[in-house]
Structures are given as C-alpha cells and as structure tokens.
Amino acid sequence: MSDISIDYQDIQGNSLAGFNKDHQTFLLVQFRDAPSARTWLATLVPRISPLSEVQDFNNLRRSMIARLGRAPRSLAVSWINIALSARGVDLLKSDGDDPLDDNAFNVGLAGGRADLLGDPPKRNEWKFGATDKTSADALVIVATDAAAHLRTVVRELRDGIKAANVKLLYTQKGHTLEGNLRGHEHFGFRDGISQPAVRGFTQPPKPGEPMIWPGQFVLGLPRQDDADPDQPLDPLPCPDWAKNGSYVVIRRLRQDVEGFWQHMKGEAARIGAGPEFPNIDCTRLASMLVGRWPSGAPFVLSPTSDNPELALANDFRFGDADAFPPVCPFAAHIRKVNPRSDPVEGGGPSSALTRRFLRRGIPYTDGPTDRGLIFVSYQSSIENQFEFVSRQWASNDVLPVSPPGEEAISGFDPIIGQNDENHRERSMMLFGHTGTAVDVILPRDFVTPTGGGYFFAPSISTLRRWTAE
Structure with a gap:
C-alpha cells in the first residue's frame, strides 16, 4: 500500500503534526447535561484547528528558518483542539453510534487504570482526574506563539464555557522553559527528541526516525505489522464515527x-x-x-x-x-x-x-515546589x-x-x-x-x-454532526 489517504481537513491538528507552541493551556471541562454540552461544543467546533492548517504553518515556519537561519519573529498563530472522555462521548454521540471498545479509555484513570499504572494510592494532591467527581468530560488544548495572545484566547473560551452552562473544572498552563533550558524539561535534559515518523505524512523523516503506519496514531488508517514493518495491517476496527480520531492521554507529572x-x-x-x-x-x-x-x-x-x-x-x-x-x-x-x-x-x-505513540507535552511551572511536565500522547490504543x-x-x-x-x-x-x-x-x-x-x-x-485523564479526539466532521443534531 503506497498511497495512504490522510484526510488533512478532518483530523485534528495536534495529533500527527503537533502544535509545538511555546505557550499552551489545557482546559478541563465537565458537562452538566447533553443539551448544554452540545450548545458549548457548537461554539467551539468552528475554532478547531485541522491537520491541514497546522501542517501548512509548520512547513512555512521550517522554510523560513532554513532561509533566515533563525526563527521568524513575526509569524504567529493560535490553535485549538478538543478531546472527550468516555462519559463525554456517551453524552454527545448520536443515537445508533456504537461505543468505543478500548477498555482503558472506558474505565479511565479514576475508574481503576491509575491503580493499574502503579500510581501512588494517595491522590489527595491530584488537581484533576483522581475521582469521578474531579474527572473532566472534555479536554480543550489551546496553543499560541505569544503568552499575551494565549491569555486572550483562554479568556474567550472561559466566557463561552460560562455562557453555555458547562463547568470549568481546572485550568493548567504550560510554557516552554527559557534561556539555556529552552527545549529541556525541569531536570535539565533536552526533551522530545525521539518521535516516530508517520508514513504518508512525515516528509522527509530524519535520520533514526522509524517509519510507522499512521493507523498506530489515528483510527481508520493502515496500521503497523510486527512481522512485516513495510506492509500494513488493515485499520483497527472501530465505529465509523471514530475514524480519523485518536485516543489522548494527559498526565500532570510533578x-x-x-x-x-x-x-x-x-x-x-x-x-x-x-x-x-x-x-x-x-x-x-x-x-x-x-x-x-x-x-x-x-x-x-x-x-x-x-x-x-x-x-x-x-x-x-x-x-x-x-x-x-x-x-x-x-x-x-x-x-x-x-x-x-x-x-x-x-x-x-x-x-x-x-x-x-506521539508525544505532545510541555513543561509547567505553578510554583517553586510545583513544576514538571504536562505529558500528552496520541495513539490508536491506550492499552x-x-x-x-x-x-x-x-x-x-x-x-x-x-x-x-x-x-x-x-x-x-x-x-x-x-x-x-x-x-x-x-x-x-x-x-x-x-x-x-x-x-x-x-x-x-x-x-x-498529580492529575490526568483518558480522552478521545474525534474527527472534525463527527463533532460537526454531533452538534448539528
């Protein structure tokens, strides 16, 4: 299979391309009921950044860096993506839409998967995701090139959350470290170096980047075969509405x-x-x-x-x-x-x-004794x-x-x-x-x-359909 059909307009951009912004905010949202959730989501869907937009910008930025020998100073943009928990999917999906069958996703961290991972049993310091009461139904990821612009976008989103009568559970800020620690995590080591290259998408792969079939990260696409890495397996079985979507893991690691x-x-x-x-x-x-x-x-x-x-x-x-x-x-x-x-x-x-899996994390600094990494990963199977x-x-x-x-x-x-x-x-x-x-x-x-959750980032067409009903 040499031709891989990747729908750049339908897949959310942070999965295959990665936002790769210096400033990000993660909004953890809880739904009160399906009508208010759909009302809120309908205002958000037009602002979701597709893969095409993110990839075009990243390509332009790389081209300008190659020409200028430095990062361009005036090239800036803001992006938004969204993912839903198992409860969020159940509230929003249409009648007749089959459920997802990823057991880890359906159970969630609060339902027992945190214990399975070996997380410390006392979770009183978790900011979100320790119990059903503190678990989010939606994760909104906002990324910008400028901290001031990020604050403006987040303020708009918070106003929309309030107006739609859904609950903002928690807000987590993330920023690239400055100075000599730029590109590093808080222990001082450079981070995010080793990422897989995606067949049919990454052009060209860097030395040492293994080419992996895109179905390992996005449902509905051909996936990796252990026995023959150059020939794909059929896409992982999933409901039609889940195609072009990805499972998302977020972990707040202090x-x-x-x-x-x-x-x-x-x-x-x-x-x-x-x-x-x-x-x-x-x-x-x-x-x-x-x-x-x-x-x-x-x-x-x-x-x-x-x-x-x-x-x-x-x-x-x-x-x-x-x-x-x-x-x-x-x-x-x-x-x-x-x-x-x-x-x-x-x-x-x-x-x-x-x-x-694809890693899309960023450091956070919430105080001298509370700093670490917001780990974010995209994959076709959490388990x-x-x-x-x-x-x-x-x-x-x-x-x-x-x-x-x-x-x-x-x-x-x-x-x-x-x-x-x-x-x-x-x-x-x-x-x-x-x-x-x-x-x-x-x-x-x-x-x-100190926080976390399992989510699913549906395709943009699925989100449009769910909010139109």
Whole structure:
C-alpha cells in the first residue's frame, strides 16, 4: 500500500503534526447535561484547528528558518483542539453510534487504570482526574506563539464555557522553559527528541526516525505489522464515527528537581567510591539514568562526556550494538520506553514499533515546589501503547531487556517507572567495563502523577454532526 489517504481537513491538528507552541493551556471541562454540552461544543467546533492548517504553518515556519537561519519573529498563530472522555462521548454521540471498545479509555484513570499504572494510592494532591467527581468530560488544548495572545484566547473560551452552562473544572498552563533550558524539561535534559515518523505524512523523516503506519496514531488508517514493518495491517476496527480520531492521554507529572539532584549527588559519591565507576559525578550518573546527556546527546554515542553537537542525534541502536556490558544501561529511561533494536517479548526489534505513540507535552511551572511536565500522547490504543509502555517496560524491572542470567534484572525506569508495592523504592543496574553490576537506589518517586485523564479526539466532521443534531 503506497498511497495512504490522510484526510488533512478532518483530523485534528495536534495529533500527527503537533502544535509545538511555546505557550499552551489545557482546559478541563465537565458537562452538566447533553443539551448544554452540545450548545458549548457548537461554539467551539468552528475554532478547531485541522491537520491541514497546522501542517501548512509548520512547513512555512521550517522554510523560513532554513532561509533566515533563525526563527521568524513575526509569524504567529493560535490553535485549538478538543478531546472527550468516555462519559463525554456517551453524552454527545448520536443515537445508533456504537461505543468505543478500548477498555482503558472506558474505565479511565479514576475508574481503576491509575491503580493499574502503579500510581501512588494517595491522590489527595491530584488537581484533576483522581475521582469521578474531579474527572473532566472534555479536554480543550489551546496553543499560541505569544503568552499575551494565549491569555486572550483562554479568556474567550472561559466566557463561552460560562455562557453555555458547562463547568470549568481546572485550568493548567504550560510554557516552554527559557534561556539555556529552552527545549529541556525541569531536570535539565533536552526533551522530545525521539518521535516516530508517520508514513504518508512525515516528509522527509530524519535520520533514526522509524517509519510507522499512521493507523498506530489515528483510527481508520493502515496500521503497523510486527512481522512485516513495510506492509500494513488493515485499520483497527472501530465505529465509523471514530475514524480519523485518536485516543489522548494527559498526565500532570510533578518533578522534585531539588530532591532528584540532591539524591544524584549522594549516589554519585557512593558509587564513585567503588572500582567500577571511580569518581563519577552527578551529571554523568543522571545522564546514565536518562540515557542522554543534558544537551540531548545519546549516552551510547558519547559515554564519557556531553557533546552538544549530538544534541538532536537519534540515529543509533541498542541490541547487538550495545549488548553486554551495555554502555547505555538496560533500564535507562530512553531505552525502557523505546528499545529500538533491543529484542522485546513477543518478537524481534520491529515489535517495539507497534508500541510507539506521539508525544505532545510541555513543561509547567505553578510554583517553586510545583513544576514538571504536562505529558500528552496520541495513539490508536491506550492499552496497547501508552499503558503497555508504562506497565510492561517502564515499571517492570525485567522487561523489555535484561542482562544475561536467570536471576538478573535490569531494574525500573528511574525517571517514570513506578514500584506499585507498598513502598515506592526502586533500583536499576549499571554495569562497569568488567560486567560487574552496581545498583542505583531510588528511595522514592522524583516524578509523581498529580492529575490526568483518558480522552478521545474525534474527527472534525463527527463533532460537526454531533452538534448539528
């Protein structure tokens, strides 16, 4: 199948193209009843940004950067997308429209999936999504190039919410970090480097970007086949109204920046006193845990020092190219969530491609002790993509790859992995040049979920039909 029919006018733009704006706001909305929800949605649908608009702007911006050698100063736009929870879909969908059959989506975080992910059981600090009462029916994503313009758009949306008699549950702001931390997350590491390329859409793919069939991210399109990555499977079965839509996961992840770096200093002193990693400093240790240096340079390509020239490098492998003892630890964050050429359970390296999702997150700063990442992902199955990576890889001390030996374990993902036992302590293994294992102990979570939800972003035509009835 060489020709892939992607409906650029019908698919919401943040899925395949990505808003990629410095300033974003997430509005969590609750519905009181179907009539008021439809009234509100009818005012919003004309403002939803389609894939065509987002992609055209992104292409224009890239072209101007290539010509000017810098980002254009006068090119600005604002975009809006919307996604609905299972309850939101049930309230709005037409009579006769079949329900979605993604079990994770239908149950939701508050219904039990947060427990399944291993989230801390006490969720009194969650801003939204901890209980049915604090869960949203709709997620509105607003993105702009200028903070002042964002405030204007959000104010208009808030007025519309009030006028339609629906409830604004929570407002979450997100902004790209400034100065030397631009493009980085709060721990100081460059973020968002590794994204999959979408067949029939990404032109051209960057080195190291695997080409993945678009049905892994948007329903109704051809999807990935583990056995033959170059030939697609039929689209995932779904109701007709759900075609051109995507499942959306949002997670508010608070980062304990001071605690993380204080612990890295202590662990570096302890490990550096031993023979395997003599005099290791906290930056190198933290980089081994992440799998990249703060600049973004992959540890497997530059194991002894940071190299900003490799900041955006994505063309590297694990597997046989970094087997044992591994340069990049088996449990390093980037290796856990994207095993690349590592063998994974159920198949060879190509099996990992069906687990990939598109990330559209942004940092947030709500105070000196409340800062972190608004994680947003788009996929065609929450259970088989986001939840699988979170549970079976990041929060599993054995998978996707372990060192040789029946009793050996690689450890938890030290950044987002969660030990759902009664305690939150977890560990991972580093291996010196002799293959001797050294444990890194993390006594508690340094990244903690404080909000979230599962949503579905319908096609624009579906939203129009639902509001016209």
